[in-house]
Structures are given as structure tokens and as C-alpha cells.
Amino acid sequence: EAQVTQNPRYLITVTGKKLTVTCSQNMNHEYMSWYRQDPGLGLRQIYYSMNVEVTDKGDVPEGYKVSRKEKRNFPLILESPSPNQTSLYFCASSRSGRTVYEQYFGPGTRLTVT
Amino acid sequence: AQTVTQSQPEMSVQEAETVTLSCTYDTSESNYYLFWYKQPPSRQMILVIRQEAYKQQNATENRFSVNFQKAAKSFSLKISDSQLGDTAMYFCAFMKPPAAASKLTFGTGTRLQVTL
Numbered sequence: 538e539a540q541v542t543q544n545p546r547y548l549i550t551v552t553g554k555k556l557t558v559t560c561s562q563n564m565n566h567e568y569m570s571w572y573r574q575d576p577g578l579g580l581r582q583i584y585y586s587m588n589v590e591v592t593d594k595g596d597v598p599e600g601y602k603v604s605r606k607e608k609r610n611f612p613l614i615l616e617s618p619s620p621n622q623t624s625l626y627f628c629a630s631s632r633s634g635r636t637v638y639e640q641y642f643g644p645g646t647r648l649t650v651t
Numbered sequence: 652a653q654t655v656t657q658s659q660p661e662m663s664v665q666e667a668e669t670v671t672l673s674c675t676y677d678t679s680e681s682n683y684y685l686f687w688y689k690q691p692p693s694r695q696m697i698l699v700i701r702q703e704a705y706k707q708q709n710a711t712e713n714r715f716s717v718n719f720q721k722a723a724k725s726f727s728l729k730i731s732d733s734q735l736g737d738t739a740m741y742f743c744a745f746m747k748p749p750a751a752a753s754k755l756t757f758g759t760g761t762r763l764q765v766t767l
């Protein structure tokens with residue numbers, strides 16, 4: 538089954554404790570992206586990757602890091618989480634090319650930073 | 652930068668009725684793509700419908716259709732014969748052509764409640 542998986546689905550942590558949210562897709566997609574969803578703000582892009590070892594900032598990259606060492610994986614790293622990073626996080630992937638392909642979203646990760 | 656505006660935070664419709672969700676956007680691009688996503692209580696993001704700006708014909712997918720007005724930069728979603736399973740948050744989204752890295756710019760969402 539074609540899918541994007543995220544782990545963990547729920548996470549409660551404390552300020553300053555480094556964490557990683559994993560994202561994996563099994564569709565051989567070139568493009569992967571991270572979004573955060575906050576009430577009244579919709580979804581905003583954090584980082585994206587066009588392919589292995591190619592990443593770039595989105596609209597709200599502060600406080601986050603990413604890496605793309607393998608095509609299927611795109612982890613999101615919070616080196617020193619703060620309460621304002623409490624949010625719902627989505628990973629997405631799609632093919633890349635001359636046309637627009639559907640973006641497949643993961644199930645979301647609910648993060649709470651106390 | 653592109654912006655997407657959804658001016659209706661919440662809407663309600665009775666089962667079997669028709670409802671229209673509004674979306675406006677601002678861009679200087681001439682070629683772009685527009686989407687409606689549905690997010691049910693499960694939080695999963697589900698693509699409902701898409702529209703290419705260069706196509707004049709409005710997209711339809713079963714009970715879902717759009718009214719795309721390019722000059723007015725308006726992209727509304729019409730849901731016909733509403734069903735209880737349509738209860739969800741609906742997001743309008745904009746994308747520039749693929750060369751711009753496939754970023755989706757989302758509106759703030761409209762929460763739709765379908766009632767008996």
C-alpha cells in the first residue's frame with residue numbers, strides 16, 4: 538500500500554530536550570516536505586527536499602532541522618524544542634517533474650512541548 | 652508571495668443540501684494550481700479536487716465542484732447532496748508551477764458541520 542508514515546503519532550516533551558520526528562514514504566517520491574498546522578493559521582511549510590541531499594527552507598524554518606540521506610526518509614529534528622513549537626506536524630511527498638502531482642500526506646504527529 | 656484567504660471559519664449545512672465554501676487568493680503568477688483538501692476528525696489530509704489555472708472549465712469530482720473565477724481570483728467549492736461524512740475542516744491551497752518546488756500555500760480553513 539502506498540503511504541507516508543510518521544512516528545511518533547503523539548509526543549509530549551519538555552523544553553530543550555532534542556527530538557526527532559521520522560517520516561518515510563514507499564512510493565519512490567523525489568519531493569518531500571514538512572508542514573505544521575496551527576489553529577487559525579492553516580498549514581505552513583517548514584522545510585522541503587527536492588531529492589537526496591537537497592533541502593531548503595520553507596516559510597517557518599526557525600527552530601527546525603532536516604536531512605535527506607535516503608530517498609524514502611525525511612526526518613524533522615527539533616534540537617531544542619520550545620512551547621511555541623507545540624503543533625500538529627505533517628509530512629508530505631510527491632513525484633517531481635514538469636507537471637503537478639498529488640501530494641500524499643502522512644497521518645500527522647501531535648507534539649506538545651511543556 | 653502568494654496568500655490564500657478563507658473568510659468563513661465555520662459553516663453548517665443540513666444533510667442532502669448544497670453548501671458553498673469560499674476561497675480567494677492573491678498572486679502575480681499567470682500559471683498555477685488550486686486545490687481543496689478535506690481534513691476529517693481523523694486529521695488525515697485528503698485531496699478533494701484540483702484546478703489548473705490555464706483550464707477554463709471548472710473541475711468536478713462526483714458531488715464536489717468548483718467555481719473558478721481567474722480574474723476575480725476566486726476558487727469556491729460546492730458540495731452537493733451533503734452527507735454526514737462530509738463533516739470536516741476544508742482547506743483551500745495554492746501551488747505555483749513545479750519549478751517552484753511544489754510548495755502548497757494553505758488558507759486558514761473552514762470547518763463544515765453537516766447536520767441531520
